[in-house]
Amino acid sequence: VRVNGSAQSRTPLPHTVAPGQCWTGSVQVWFKRQPGMCEWTFSLEQKADERGAEVIAERLALRIEIEPESPGATSAALKISRRANAWFYWPSQGVHRSRDGHAYPLFIKRAKGCRITDPEGVEWIDYVMGWGSALLGYAHPEIEQAIGAELSSGAILSLPHELEMRVTAQLCDMIPCAETVLFGKNGSDVCTAAIRIARVHTGRRKVLFTGYHGWQDWYAEALEPAIAPAIGTQTAYRFRPNDFDDFSALLAQHAGEVAAVILEPAAQVEGVDGLVADADRGFLAKLSKTCRDQGIVLIHAVILILHAISGLPTACVDHC
Numbered sequence: 001v002r003v004n005g006s007a008q009s010r011t012p013l014p015h016t017v018a019p020g021q022c023w024t025g026s027v028q029v030w031f032k033r034q035p036g037m038c039e040w041t042f043s044l045e046q047k048a049d050e051r052g053a054e055v056i057a058e059r060l061a062l063r064i065e066i067e068p069e070s071p072g073a074t075s076a077a078l079k080i081s082r083r084a085n086a087w088f089y090w091p092s093q094g095v096h097r098s099r100d101g102h103a104y105p106l107f108i109k110r111a112k113g114c115r116i117t118d119p120e121g122v123e124w125i126d127y128v129m130g131w132g133s134a135l136l137g138y139a140h141p142e143i144e145q146a147i148g149a150e151l152s153s154g155a156i157l158s159l160p161h162e163l164e165m166r167v168t169a170q171l172c173d174m175i176p177c178a179e180t181v182l183f184g185k186n187g188s189d190v191c192t193a194a195i196r197i198a199r200v201h202t203g204r205r206k207v208l209f210t211g212y213h214g215w216q217d218w219y220a221e222a223l224e225p226a227i228a229p230a231i232g233t234q235t236a237y238r239f240r241p242n243d244f245d246d247f248s249a250l251l252a253q254h255a256g257e258v259a260a261v262i263l264e265p266a267a268q269v270e271g272v273d274g275l276v277a278d279a280d281r282g283f284l285a286k287l288s289k290t291c292r293d294q295g296i297v298l299i300h301a302v303i304l305i306l307h308a309i310s311g312l313p314t315a316c317v318d319h320c
């Protein structure tokens with residue numbers, strides 16, 4: 001993407017796009033806002049060498065009028081975010097694509113049920129619902145009341161609350177294969193706990209994965225090698241979901257070194273453009289047998305409230 005002729009942003013295609021196939025992408029463009037007309041050009045390029053790229057598709061040119069920023073709560077919040085953490089608050093991060101190009105609100109003031117209200121008081125329906133974590137709706141009265149009641153019990157963090165044991169028993173009753181429960185404060189923490197347990201248990205280090213497992217180092221290093229402790233020390237490797245041949249080839253490559261295989265057995269979110277689907281039962285069964293045979297810990301990462309939405313017990317428990 002060029003703005004007034006100078007290159008501003010570039011994004012790689014997420015996968016091979018065959019002739020005639022469609023791909024919907026989003027590109028983040030970071031440029032100094034100057035009210036008035038400007039020209040944006042979009043082109044598809046093929047990398048020729050380290051220094052240059054060759055244009056392989058016609059440029060699309062658009063004349064865009066940038067309006068002066070209107071003062072208000074959103075604009076004030078945006079100003080702070082640009083100054084203090086431009087990357088994190090980049091408006092198109094997170095839920096970053098409306099397929100029709102419609103703009104989403106940048107900041108939120110409150111939420112109730114499925115409705116969210118932006119700082120200017122405009123109400124929106126939120127179909128994302130915290131990536132599924134707010135399945136019962138935001139600020140659900142019964143949940144708020146229950147949390148409020150426990151908050152005022154003055155929880156002491158150094159000692160377990162008796163409620164933890166009641167929830168533990170409930171989880172073990174609900175999930176037939178659950179024998180042990182460990183609480184964490186988010187998905188990244190619990191996935192990391194599972195990987196650490198697998199490494200200690202097997203004495204091996206490598207992890208084969210598919211799907212998304214948070215932002216801690218063991219996983220993030222596969223996406224960004226600079227995060228690995230030293231060059232060439234990568235330990236996490238991705239296989240394609242529901243592709244047992246791809247998994248087997250990867251396993252053969254790292255034979256005898258794999259501590260854990262981790263995947264999302266239900267409602268997997270694979271990449272930006274990819275699949276959102278349950279794992280194939282036949283695939284899960286083969287994976288489970290292979291892991292058992294080779295003493296590898298198989299981790300089913302089920303972060304969403306899947307009991308309600310995808311029949312977690314039968315799909316995953318059969319192959320635990």
Ligand SMILES: Cc1ncc(COP(=O)(O)O)c(C=O)c1O
Nearest residue numbers: 186187188212213214264301303
């Ligand atoms: C399968 C899976 N693992 C891990 C995570 C990370 O969870 P969190 O963002 O709570 O750290 C997510 C979050 O979407 C997830 O879907």
